[in-house]
Amino acid sequence: MAAAARAFDPGLRAAARALAARLPLGTPRRGTADRPGTSRVVTRQEPTGSDVDLDATLAARGAEPHWRAEHLHTRGWRSTGRATVLLVDASGSVAGDELAAAVLTAAALVQRMRPGDELGVVAFWSTAVVLRPLSADPRVDVVVDRLCDLRGGGTTDLELGLRTAAAQIARSRAADRQVLLLSDGVPTESPDPLAAAAALARIPARLQVLALSPEEEAMTSCAALAAAGGGRVAALHRPTQAPSAVRELLG
Known part of the structure; x- marks a missing residue:
């Protein structure tokens, strides 16, 4: 499987697809099994809704003497589903x-x-x-192909990765928005990634971290990123841990 992850060979690529399709997942994702519809009206702290939520806007202003943009709350349709962006560290490390x-x-x-x-x-x-x-029909074979085609390497600009993932997740109208970072958490050439992690809360979205390295520095960095992004960290030190780690973080 490790060889398949960077392979052009059609046989190895097919093996990666087959293994992904047979992946044992255990119990289904927790939560309400049958949602009443696929969208609902919610109040959001953003100007893109169809109607101003006057009560929420006035409550946000409180006793402040002047209006500010962040006071504005609107109501609009939002999906009841979950949007997840998988953010993969493909650096040389x-x-x-x-x-x-x-x-x-x-x-x-x-x-x-x-x-x-x-x-x-x-x-x-x-x-x-x-x-x-972001897609509601990502197709596992297409996702596997994109990852198998990946040719990364070099330095680790974690802050840029987080900003790129944030731009993707911000497009979604899902009620539950998550960025799932798969990394050793150690930037080698990057502005402070903690600020980018914390900025996800303004979308709003959470950052969950799958820590790829058991090294103390890596685990500490991953824990700090998850805390800044309002999420949690789980160990993913072997590929076979992937299903259980996803369940641990996302339910």
């Missing part, structure tokens, strides 16, 4: 088993999707690329 873990994590996310859910995939190293835009 991550290869082999780590790329295999990315394939299996993506497969676990696809297979746990419900109607109304969306999934996107972003990879980063010294740059960042959207491998798969």
Whole structure:
């Protein structure tokens, strides 16, 4: 599987697809099994809704003497599903088993999707690329192909990766928006990634972190990123841990 993660060979690519399709997921994602419809009207702190929520806007202003943009709350339709962006560290410090873990994590996310859910995939190293835009029908074979085609390497611009994932997740109208970072958490050439992690709350979205390395520095960095992004961290030190790690963080 590790070899398949960076392979052009059609046989290895087919093996990666087959393994992803047979991935044992255990119990289904927790929560309400049958949602009453795929969207609902919600109040949001943003100007893109169809109607101003006057009560929420006045409450946000409180006793402040002047209006500010962040006081404005509107009401609009939002999906009752979950939007997840898988953010994959493809830098030189991550290869082999780590790329295999990315394939299996993506497969676990696809297979746990419900109607109304969306999934996107972003990879980063010294740059960042959207491998798969947010979609309600991501298709596990397409996601696996994008990851198998990935040729990263070099330095780790974690802050750029987080900003790119944020731009993707902000497009969604899902009620539950998550960025799932798969990394050792250690930036080698990057502005402070903690600020980018904390900025996800303004979307709003949460940052969940799958820690690829058991090293103390890596685990500490991953925990700090998750805390800044309002999420949690789980260990993913072997590819076979992917399904259980996804369940631990996303339910």
